[in-house]
Structure formats: structure tokens, C-alpha cells
Amino acid sequence: MKKSTSAHRDERRAVLKAGTGMAVGAALTGLGLDAAAAPAADAPAGAGAGGSASADRAITVAADARDAWSNWSGIQFCSPQVMATPGSETELADVLADAGGGIRCVGAGHSFTGLVPTDATLISLDRLSKLQSVSATAQTATIQAGIRLAALSRQLDIQGCALRNLPDIDTQSYAGAIATGTHGTGKALPALHADTVGLRIMTSTGQPIECSETDQPDLLAAARVSLGCLGVVTQATVRVVPAYNLHRRVYLLPVQDMLDQAPALADKHRNFEFYYLPHTGFAASIVHDVYEGDDVAQSPSAAEDVLTDLRRLRDWFSWFPSLRRMVAGWAIDADQTEEARNRSWKLLSTQRPTKFNESEFHVPQALGIACVREVIAALEQRADTYFPMELRFVKADDAWLSPFYQRDSCSIAVHAAQGEPYDYLVSQIGPIFRKHEGRPHWGKLHDLSASDLAGLYPRWKDFLSVREQLDPQGRMLNPYTRRLFGLAT
């Protein structure tokens, strides 16, 4: 029997805390879901745990350990002969001149696909990571491309500026983020690279080249999203806006209501996204709007509690899906909302302490909700799913390999906890994305071939010819990017 509202509330574990965490609100309550019964979710995936080249290493370091580098989730790894962290463009030119085989760059290692691994030379710009200047009149900032988004946001704030939008986390390097078309959410807001108005690139032969919206605009259109295949991006000029505050609200809706309301919510709010919580019947809406006041209010994150509770529901009730949904429905306090007010960069990006693997596709906005409905139906068919599915809105841009090329899009992301099977994200959910004309996130798992991609990107051949021109010997390629481009490995 259902308890009285107050008794029920007393027992509830408030999970709708929109702090610095994933900001997924679900109030799973009164369950006594304690740690003793929960299996470990964060078992490593068995890959090396080297991490990227550290900022204070010497210019080049011969790697003697196996799997000296691995990505964030541990499914990509490599043992390069050389891991280089040049501290100047002169040092970078020396590294390129000395490089015997292939050359790849790494940022924060937060891509899930095989873009980074190389057995030859791996270059990190962790020591080329300064905010160089801000022009208040032009509303632009010039940065060294290795800067992390978090450091950039903090330093811009001191100068009274901000990036227009941010992704879910801000750990990425600027060059790494734009190389894969990294984006946040907002129907009127494009991905990060759309605000890259100038780039300086060092080709594999050590030749510096520059491009901007007025000088070699075609090269800029190719280089904004380059998959790290045109050369080493050393510097960027970035459009910025005056620093601004946001008001965030997180609340739950039954998933059918969320699907019905999503297009209108995307129209209404500066940033709107939702997380569907598998096997609960609920989805969490996260909205941000510009806030003119100055007072700050922010709760600590509850996202890890949400994930733990969703996982426990999965582990305990996966053999009985209707019971799982019933318990979740009882446990969730759908009336709770959570609010926060703060600087834009403090709210838009959060932390992801629980690791996962991920696939994300960008479908035409008109097909977004239909696609999400099919994805949800597929996730509900599987008893092992519990990680939230994310839907975001992204405005079109003109970068040749942008997944949002001339197409307002809905981005749909599915996740599996680190250490758990993730192949179904590609084999089972992938066909749904493809059916809805999806273009894959370059940094997230997919199995599209060169001919698939050529059909999705009108400027595909143009990009390939710029690549050929800048790096005719293919020194900036690795086996993964060769396959993507349909080149012999």
C-alpha cells in the first residue's frame, strides 16, 4: 500500500540535486538501496591505464611500458615509441622532423573511437595551453590549442568573457574537442567549432599554416573538424561572449510527456536536454536560461546516487521487468525539482566520475523524437540497461566534417557502464540511428564505413583532397582514420 505523502517523503532519498554532477534528477526513495548489495560497476575494461603525456615531462619520452596510453574509458590504448609534449612551436617542429613513422595528437583522451592510438609518435599539447589574448572589441580570444575547456572558461571569466556553450564535461582540450565536433545543447546554439574563427596548424613537415573566416575560409571549413588528420593544431582564435549567469532547473516527467513536450521545451529554453531513465517510466529534463541576477545557489551533485540506484534496480529486478518499473515508479519522487544559479561554465559542464562507453548520433531535428522513441523501445527490451539516454538539440553549421553540417540536429547518446558489454550500442541501437539518417559523433562508437560516411557528408571528397594536399604521405593517419577515409592500411 502506498504510504502517506509525508511519510513517503521522509523516507525518500533526494536524488534531484542539480549540482556539479550529471544533473540527472530522479528521486529514488525509501528503498534502502545500500551499498552492500550492489556489485562493482567500475571494474576496469582491461586496458592500460597510462593516461596522456604529462605536462611537465621532457620534450620527448620513449615509452617503455606496455599500453603507455589509454583513453578515458580504457577501450583504446597504445604504446607509442615516442610521447612528445613540446613546449613551443620550435620544439614541435623538431618533434615532427624527428618522427620516424606515423604521428597522432592527443588531447584529454576522452574519445571512445580509435582516433588517437599510434605505435609511432603521439603528441600532446599540454604544454601549449595558454590563453594568449582577449579582444574585447572583436569579442574573440586567441588560445594555444592544448588548453582544456575548464581552464579556458575560468580564464575567460576573469576577463569578463565566456564560451557561448559547453559540452557535458569541460575536461577536453580545445583542439581535441573541435576535432570531433564536440557540442552542448541548445536549439539556437551550434557546436564549439562553429565559434572557431581562426586556426594555426603545423603540417607533418613542420610547415605552419593559418586560416580564418576571411583568409583561406575553405581551409578553415575543413580544419574546424579535422579528426586530427590535417596537421597539429597549435593555436585557435575563438568567438566569445560577455560572461553570463544561468538559472538551471531539473525536474522529472513521465517519459511519454517528455517526448511530447521536448520540441516545445527546446524552443522555450536556451539550453534544453533530457535524460531518459531506463525501466523507470521517467525522464529528467534539464533546462538553463540566462539569469540577470548575481546571487549564486548550487546544490551538491546527486548524479552518482542516481546511477547507483538505477544500477541496483537493474541488478535486483532485471529478471522481472514489470516489478522493476513498479519499484522505480514508487521510489521516484516526481514532484521534486532542483534549481541552481551560477556562472554559465559552472552549470553547463559537470563531472562524470562513473566511467562508461558511449555511442552518439546526430539525426535531423525533424526525425529526433521518432528516433528517440525507437531507441527507448530497444533499450526497454534489454534487461541490462540502466544508464540514462541523453537527447540534445544542436544548431547547424558549415564545417565540412561537422556532423551538424547544414542540418539542425537532435543528438542522441546511449551509454554502457565501463566493464559491461557495450557492443549492442553499435550493433542494436546503431541501425536505429542509421535508419533516421544519423551522422555519428566522431569521438563516439559507431561502425560506419567510408562509403557510408561519403553519403552523409556532402563535402567528404573536398575534405579528403585538402587532407591529401596537406599530408600527401599520410603521416598524420593511423589505421583507424585510414579505414574511416577508405584508404589502404
Ligand SMILES: Cc1cc2nc3c(=O)[nH]c(=O)nc-3n(C[C@H](O)[C@H](O)[C@H](O)COP(=O)(O)OP(=O)(O)OC[C@H]3O[C@@H](n4cnc5c(N)ncnc54)[C@H](O)[C@@H]3O)c2cc1C
Ligand atoms: C565523460 C565524457 C563526456 C563527454 N561529453 C561530451 C559532450 O557533452 N558533447 C560532445 O560532443 N562530446 C562529448 N564527449 C566526447 C569528447 O568531447 C570528444 O571525444 C573530444 O574529442 C575529446 O576531446 P579530447 O581533448 O579528449 O581529445 P582526444 O580524444 O584526445 O582527441 C580527439 C581528436 O582530436 C585530435 N587532436 C587532439 N589534439 C590535437 C591537436 N593539437 N591538433 C590536431 N588534432 C588534435 C586527436 O588526434 C583526435 O583525433 C564526452 C566524452 C567523455 C569521455
